[in-house]
Amino acid sequence: DIQMTQSPSSLSASVGDRVTVTCRAGQNIATYLNWYQQKPGKAPKLLIYAASTLQSGVPSRFSGSTSGTDFTLTISGLQPEDVASYYCQQSYRVPYTFGQGTKLEIK
Amino acid sequence: EVQLLESGGGLVQPGGSLRLSCAASGFTFSSYAMSWVRQSPGKGLEWVSAITDSGRTTGYADSVKGRFTISRDNSKNTLYVQMSSLRAEDTAVYYCATRSEGRYFNYWGQGTLVTVSS
Numbered sequence: 618d619i620q621m622t623q624s625p626s627s628l629s630a631s632v633g634d635r636v637t638v639t640c641r642a643g644q645n646i647a648t649y650l651n652w653y654q655q656k657p658g659k660a661p662k663l664l665i666y667a668a669s670t671l672q673s674g675v676p677s678r679f680s681g682s683t684s685g686t687d688f689t690l691t692i693s694g695l696q697p698e699d700v701a702s703y704y705c706q707q708s709y710r711v712p713y714t715f716g717q718g719t720k721l722e723i724k
Numbered sequence: 725e726v727q728l729l730e731s732g733g734g735l736v737q738p739g740g741s742l743r744l745s746c747a748a749s750g751f752t753f754s755s756y757a758m759s760w761v762r763q764s765p766g767k768g769l770e771w772v773s774a775i776t777d778s779g780r781t782t783g784y785a786d787s788v789k790g791r792f793t794i795s796r797d798n799s800k801n802t803l804y805v806q807m808s809s810l811r812a813e814d815t816a817v818y819y820c821a822t823r824s825e826g827r828y829f830n831y832w833g834q835g836t837l838v839t840v841s842s
Binding site for chain 1: 759761768769770771774783784785786819824826827828829830832833834835
Protein backbone atom coordinates (compact mmCIF):
# COMPACT_ATOMS: atom_id res chain seq x y z
CA ASP A 618 0.00 0.00 0.00
CA ILE A 619 1.13 3.57 -0.64
CA GLN A 620 1.69 5.39 2.64
CA MET A 621 0.61 9.02 2.82
CA THR A 622 2.24 11.01 5.64
CA GLN A 623 0.43 14.26 6.37
CA SER A 624 1.62 17.06 8.64
CA PRO A 625 0.90 18.74 10.91
CA SER A 626 -1.89 16.80 12.59
CA SER A 627 -3.31 20.05 13.90
CA LEU A 628 -2.63 23.72 13.60
CA SER A 629 -3.99 27.00 14.85
CA ALA A 630 -3.74 30.20 12.83
CA SER A 631 -5.21 33.67 12.72
CA VAL A 632 -7.65 35.05 10.20
CA GLY A 633 -5.71 36.32 7.22
CA ASP A 634 -2.73 34.02 7.79
CA ARG A 635 -1.15 31.88 5.12
CA VAL A 636 -1.49 28.23 6.08
CA THR A 637 0.29 25.22 4.60
CA VAL A 638 -0.39 21.52 5.01
CA THR A 639 2.03 18.96 3.67
CA CYS A 640 1.56 15.41 2.45
CA ARG A 641 4.40 13.07 1.55
CA ALA A 642 3.81 9.96 -0.54
CA GLY A 643 5.72 6.77 0.19
CA GLN A 644 6.51 6.34 -3.49
CA ASN A 645 6.06 8.10 -6.79
CA ILE A 646 2.39 8.87 -7.41
CA ALA A 647 2.89 11.36 -10.25
CA THR A 648 0.20 14.01 -9.66
CA TYR A 649 -2.50 11.59 -8.48
CA LEU A 650 -2.98 13.54 -5.28
CA ASN A 651 -6.24 15.06 -4.10
CA TRP A 652 -7.19 17.31 -1.17
CA TYR A 653 -10.47 17.22 0.73
CA GLN A 654 -12.01 19.49 3.34
CA GLN A 655 -14.28 18.07 6.01
CA LYS A 656 -16.27 20.26 8.36
CA PRO A 657 -17.59 18.78 11.61
CA GLY A 658 -20.53 16.45 11.07
CA LYS A 659 -20.35 16.80 7.29
CA ALA A 660 -19.15 14.70 4.38
CA PRO A 661 -15.75 15.45 2.87
CA LYS A 662 -15.65 17.93 0.01
CA LEU A 663 -13.19 17.86 -2.87
CA LEU A 664 -10.96 20.95 -2.92
CA ILE A 665 -8.10 20.15 -5.27
CA TYR A 666 -7.43 17.27 -7.62
CA ALA A 667 -4.44 16.21 -9.68
CA ALA A 668 -2.21 17.97 -7.13
CA SER A 669 -2.98 21.52 -8.24
CA THR A 670 -6.32 21.80 -10.05
CA LEU A 671 -8.95 23.69 -8.10
CA GLN A 672 -12.36 22.03 -8.05
CA SER A 673 -15.12 24.20 -9.48
CA GLY A 674 -16.62 26.54 -6.88
CA VAL A 675 -13.69 26.35 -4.47
CA PRO A 676 -12.33 29.78 -3.45
CA SER A 677 -9.09 30.80 -5.13
CA ARG A 678 -7.35 31.23 -1.75
CA PHE A 679 -6.89 27.44 -1.83
CA SER A 680 -4.03 26.13 -3.94
CA GLY A 681 -1.99 22.97 -4.34
CA SER A 682 1.57 22.32 -5.40
CA THR A 683 3.97 19.44 -5.74
CA SER A 684 7.68 18.74 -5.57
CA GLY A 685 8.51 15.12 -6.26
CA THR A 686 6.62 13.07 -3.71
CA ASP A 687 5.86 16.08 -1.50
CA PHE A 688 2.53 17.83 -1.91
CA THR A 689 1.35 21.05 -0.32
CA LEU A 690 -2.06 22.56 0.29
CA THR A 691 -1.92 26.31 0.87
CA ILE A 692 -4.65 28.61 2.12
CA SER A 693 -3.70 32.21 1.33
CA GLY A 694 -5.67 34.42 3.67
CA LEU A 695 -7.35 32.14 6.20
CA GLN A 696 -11.07 32.74 6.69
CA PRO A 697 -13.25 31.69 9.66
CA GLU A 698 -15.20 29.31 7.42
CA ASP A 699 -11.99 27.37 6.68
CA VAL A 700 -12.12 25.75 10.12
CA ALA A 701 -12.17 22.07 9.19
CA SER A 702 -10.08 18.96 8.84
CA TYR A 703 -8.11 18.54 5.66
CA TYR A 704 -7.09 15.22 4.09
CA CYS A 705 -4.80 14.31 1.24
CA GLN A 706 -5.50 11.16 -0.77
CA GLN A 707 -3.52 9.33 -3.43
CA SER A 708 -5.42 7.94 -6.37
CA TYR A 709 -2.42 6.45 -8.15
CA ARG A 710 -3.16 2.89 -7.10
CA VAL A 711 -5.72 0.91 -5.16
CA PRO A 712 -6.02 0.96 -2.17
CA TYR A 713 -6.63 4.71 -2.40
CA THR A 714 -4.96 5.76 0.83
CA PHE A 715 -5.61 8.95 2.76
CA GLY A 716 -3.32 11.00 4.94
CA GLN A 717 -4.05 11.09 8.66
CA GLY A 718 -5.70 14.50 8.42
CA THR A 719 -4.94 18.03 9.64
CA LYS A 720 -7.33 19.77 12.01
CA LEU A 721 -7.29 23.52 11.39
CA GLU A 722 -8.51 25.94 14.04
CA ILE A 723 -8.66 29.70 14.30
CA LYS A 724 -6.61 31.44 17.01
CA GLU B 725 -28.09 18.39 -8.83
CA VAL B 726 -26.02 15.35 -7.91
CA GLN B 727 -27.39 13.49 -4.90
CA LEU B 728 -26.10 10.39 -3.15
CA LEU B 729 -28.25 9.05 -0.34
CA GLU B 730 -26.91 6.24 1.82
CA SER B 731 -29.16 4.01 3.89
CA GLY B 732 -29.09 0.73 5.77
CA GLY B 733 -26.86 1.65 8.67
CA GLY B 734 -27.65 0.72 12.25
CA LEU B 735 -26.63 -1.35 15.24
CA VAL B 736 -25.47 -4.89 14.56
CA GLN B 737 -23.85 -7.51 16.76
CA PRO B 738 -20.29 -8.70 16.17
CA GLY B 739 -20.33 -11.44 13.55
CA GLY B 740 -23.51 -10.07 12.03
CA SER B 741 -24.30 -8.78 8.56
CA LEU B 742 -25.64 -5.59 7.08
CA ARG B 743 -26.26 -4.24 3.59
CA LEU B 744 -25.79 -0.58 2.83
CA SER B 745 -27.35 1.14 -0.16
CA CYS B 746 -26.51 4.37 -1.93
CA ALA B 747 -29.23 5.82 -4.16
CA ALA B 748 -27.87 8.13 -6.84
CA SER B 749 -29.61 10.86 -8.78
CA GLY B 750 -28.79 13.94 -10.84
CA PHE B 751 -26.15 12.30 -13.03
CA THR B 752 -25.66 9.32 -15.31
CA PHE B 753 -24.94 6.71 -12.65
CA SER B 754 -23.92 4.01 -15.12
CA SER B 755 -21.06 6.21 -16.38
CA TYR B 756 -19.30 6.54 -13.03
CA ALA B 757 -17.08 4.27 -11.01
CA MET B 758 -18.10 4.36 -7.35
CA SER B 759 -16.47 3.84 -3.98
CA TRP B 760 -17.26 3.35 -0.33
CA VAL B 761 -15.17 5.31 2.18
CA ARG B 762 -15.57 5.04 5.94
CA GLN B 763 -14.66 7.09 8.98
CA SER B 764 -14.47 5.62 12.46
CA PRO B 765 -15.64 7.95 15.26
CA GLY B 766 -13.11 10.73 15.74
CA LYS B 767 -10.74 9.20 13.19
CA GLY B 768 -9.62 9.79 9.63
CA LEU B 769 -10.92 8.60 6.29
CA GLU B 770 -10.38 5.04 5.04
CA TRP B 771 -11.12 3.87 1.52
CA VAL B 772 -13.08 0.62 1.70
CA SER B 773 -14.04 -0.56 -1.76
CA ALA B 774 -14.52 0.47 -5.38
CA ILE B 775 -16.42 -0.75 -8.41
CA THR B 776 -16.15 0.22 -12.07
CA ASP B 777 -19.01 1.80 -13.99
CA SER B 778 -20.02 -1.53 -15.52
CA GLY B 779 -19.65 -3.42 -12.26
CA ARG B 780 -17.25 -5.90 -13.80
CA THR B 781 -14.22 -4.94 -11.69
CA THR B 782 -14.07 -4.43 -7.95
CA GLY B 783 -11.40 -3.67 -5.35
CA TYR B 784 -11.20 -3.85 -1.57
CA ALA B 785 -9.08 -2.66 1.32
CA ASP B 786 -7.25 -5.51 3.02
CA SER B 787 -9.20 -4.76 6.20
CA VAL B 788 -12.50 -5.81 4.56
CA LYS B 789 -11.40 -8.24 1.85
CA GLY B 790 -13.35 -11.48 2.04
CA ARG B 791 -16.01 -9.93 4.30
CA PHE B 792 -17.46 -7.09 2.23
CA THR B 793 -18.90 -7.28 -1.28
CA ILE B 794 -19.54 -4.20 -3.38
CA SER B 795 -22.11 -4.28 -6.17
CA ARG B 796 -24.32 -1.98 -8.19
CA ASP B 797 -27.60 -2.03 -10.07
CA ASN B 798 -27.37 0.50 -12.87
CA SER B 799 -31.05 0.02 -13.70
CA LYS B 800 -31.90 1.25 -10.20
CA ASN B 801 -29.09 3.84 -9.94
CA THR B 802 -28.02 2.21 -6.70
CA LEU B 803 -24.70 1.14 -5.18
CA TYR B 804 -24.50 -1.51 -2.47
CA VAL B 805 -22.06 -3.00 -0.03
CA GLN B 806 -22.87 -6.28 1.67
CA MET B 807 -20.97 -6.48 4.96
CA SER B 808 -20.60 -9.75 6.83
CA SER B 809 -18.59 -11.08 9.77
CA LEU B 810 -18.72 -7.57 11.18
CA ARG B 811 -16.25 -6.54 13.87
CA ALA B 812 -16.16 -3.73 16.39
CA GLU B 813 -13.50 -2.02 14.27
CA ASP B 814 -15.97 -1.77 11.37
CA THR B 815 -17.92 0.80 13.40
CA ALA B 816 -17.89 3.93 11.28
CA VAL B 817 -19.82 6.35 9.14
CA TYR B 818 -19.90 4.88 5.65
CA TYR B 819 -19.91 7.28 2.71
CA CYS B 820 -20.50 6.48 -0.93
CA ALA B 821 -18.69 8.65 -3.45
CA THR B 822 -18.43 9.03 -7.20
CA ARG B 823 -15.01 8.45 -8.68
CA SER B 824 -14.19 10.66 -11.62
CA GLU B 825 -12.07 9.60 -14.60
CA GLY B 826 -9.22 11.46 -12.90
CA ARG B 827 -9.70 9.06 -9.97
CA TYR B 828 -10.74 11.68 -7.43
CA PHE B 829 -13.94 11.52 -5.36
CA ASN B 830 -15.94 14.46 -6.59
CA TYR B 831 -19.34 13.82 -5.01
CA TRP B 832 -20.10 12.33 -1.61
CA GLY B 833 -23.22 11.22 0.20
CA GLN B 834 -24.06 12.35 3.72
CA GLY B 835 -23.04 9.01 5.21
CA THR B 836 -24.74 6.28 7.22
CA LEU B 837 -23.56 5.12 10.64
CA VAL B 838 -22.82 1.46 11.28
CA THR B 839 -22.27 0.46 14.90
CA VAL B 840 -21.00 -3.03 15.66
CA SER B 841 -21.57 -3.80 19.30
CA SER B 842 -23.12 -6.39 21.56
